[in-house]
Amino acid sequence: MENKFTFAKEIVREAGEYILQHMKEDLHVERKSSPTDLVTKLDKEVQDLLIKKIRSRYPNDLFCAEEGCMRAAVGQGSVWIIDPIDGTNNFVAQGEDFAVMLAYFEDGIGKFGIIYDVMKGDCYHGGGDFPPCRNDEPLPLFKKRPLREFLVAGNSGMLATNEWGLADLGNAALGTRVYGSAAISFAKVLSGRLLTYITYLQPWDYAAASILGESLGYKVFTIAGEEVDFQTRQAVMMVPVEMKDEIQSYIYERK
Amino acid sequence: MENKFTFAKEIVREAGEYILQHMKEDLHVERKSSPTDLVTKLDKEVQDLLIKKIRSRYPNDLFCAEEGCMRAAVGQGSVWIIDPIDGTNNFVAQGEDFAVMLAYFEDGIGKFGIIYDVMKGDCYHGGGDFPPCRNDEPLPLFKKRPLREFLVAGNSGMLATNEWGLADLGNAALGTRVYGSAAISFAKVLSGRLLTYITYLQPWDYAAASILGESLGYKVFTIAGEEVDFQTRQAVMMVPVEMKDEIQSYIYERK
Numbered sequence: 001m002e003n004k005f006t007f008a009k010e011i012v013r014e015a016g017e018y019i020l021q022h023m024k025e026d027l028h029v030e031r032k033s034s035p036t037d038l039v040t041k042l043d044k045e046v047q048d049l050l051i052k053k054i055r056s057r058y059p060n061d062l063f064c065a066e067e068g069c070m071r072a073a074v075g076q077g078s079v080w081i082i083d084p085i086d087g088t089n090n091f092v093a094q095g096e097d098f099a100v101m102l103a104y105f106e107d108g109i110g111k112f113g114i115i116y117d118v119m120k121g122d123c124y125h126g127g128g129d130f131p132p133c134r135n136d137e138p139l140p141l142f143k144k145r146p147l148r149e150f151l152v153a154g155n156s157g158m159l160a161t162n163e164w165g166l167a168d169l170g171n172a173a174l175g176t177r178v179y180g181s182a183a184i185s186f187a188k189v190l191s192g193r194l195l196t197y198i199t200y201l202q203p204w205d206y207a208a209a210s211i212l213g214e215s216l217g218y219k220v221f222t223i224a225g226e227e228v229d230f231q232t233r234q235a236v237m238m239v240p241v242e243m244k245d246e247i248q249s250y251i252y253e254r255k
Numbered sequence: 256m257e258n259k260f261t262f263a264k265e266i267v268r269e270a271g272e273y274i275l276q277h278m279k280e281d282l283h284v285e286r287k288s289s290p291t292d293l294v295t296k297l298d299k300e301v302q303d304l305l306i307k308k309i310r311s312r313y314p315n316d317l318f319c320a321e322e323g324c325m326r327a328a329v330g331q332g333s334v335w336i337i338d339p340i341d342g343t344n345n346f347v348a349q350g351e352d353f354a355v356m357l358a359y360f361e362d363g364i365g366k367f368g369i370i371y372d373v374m375k376g377d378c379y380h381g382g383g384d385f386p387p388c389r390n391d392e393p394l395p396l397f398k399k400r401p402l403r404e405f406l407v408a409g410n411s412g413m414l415a416t417n418e419w420g421l422a423d424l425g426n427a428a429l430g431t432r433v434y435g436s437a438a439i440s441f442a443k444v445l446s447g448r449l450l451t452y453i454t455y456l457q458p459w460d461y462a463a464a465s466i467l468g469e470s471l472g473y474k475v476f477t478i479a480g481e482e483v484d485f486q487t488r489q490a491v492m493m494v495p496v497e498m499k500d501e502i503q504s505y506i507y508e509r510k
Contacts, residue, residue, distance in 0.1 A: 151345075151349065156425055159411060160414050160415060160422040180432055
């Protein structure tokens, strides 16, 4: 597994390099499901590049990836979950606060996750068989404090409608932040800078963070507090297991 | 003025160094007006340090500063406006996304502004008599695009209640972000990464950005589109003058 992990970190760094080299070109921005659901030529090129490299080294491995229609289930076999550019709107409008994400599963067991904040040069890697680190520094274990001392994050739509009680949770906490990228938000949870991140996500948005977080005391659940399915878009929350009940006293099903 | 500007940049860098040296100590966090309105011993120490340095060099200058009760009006004399640590909640809970801010006025005319993002090491400086730069790079002039292509930012409370129409504006734009610091949000406007930043602010929160923005095509107005008073807490917006009317078609008085 060590070799596969080293290989994965290498290709994610290479993907970041590729983005840095090409991000000043015309990005060919297109809209997917809505006027604010953007995709660029780089999302597609970076995904192709990652899949090509993995396939040439591990020809029998399977993929679940954001762009296109590769949707392997994680339960069986060797499965890579890929989000080539998470935070595409930030990427297009700001040129920062986006990340490359990769997660690797064997027969349903998460072996490692990688979140690479390209502009900061911060690579979050590990979990599963490896210690979770940011670059060469071990990430901190979750440490409980009163809810009032923590910041929380979510998406602006949920905040604006208090969906699932996100605004209530933010009012009971120190405040609410909206960063516009699952990767960037999860990286802040993993760094101890946010208590929780709550939003609607696809498997490629939470797979890496979910593996990285487990040995630090966090877990990704559905809003209802159940296991995520790694298959469909769900309302999810990454929470410290130790404070799940307290968070759930604000966050619950009440669409 | 060149000397005063150089001096100001130096003492802001020194303030940043002071914060970096002491931020791992016990911060003696206290609450001011509410459970989420935090102040630390470093807010006070950094403000004292800046004022001491300015006073020893310019003994007749006046001050308007966040901590304590120095509240000089900008209209007359040589006035320094100081926010020692903007984004104190981020500083306490995240150790990043906070900034030192300094603005300098002579008889009501803004001469220069400085925003120093301490953890990124990014210093935004200039305006008034000087070209606005991030470190050594000139900041970009505002370039008009369709509203749908811009991100906007505000505070989570206004977003959660759609106060002044912030949520409506975000829905018409590419999305809404909440960073929890005026300095960090203004820095993103000045970098072309946000169209506008809308929230309740005190003079020390917007003075530096207001001076920096004017030669780039931005201006800080009240929500009602009037001049800010540099005296009281007001609902304000920093907008590109060229898109003020379009933004105001979403943002208006309707408390």
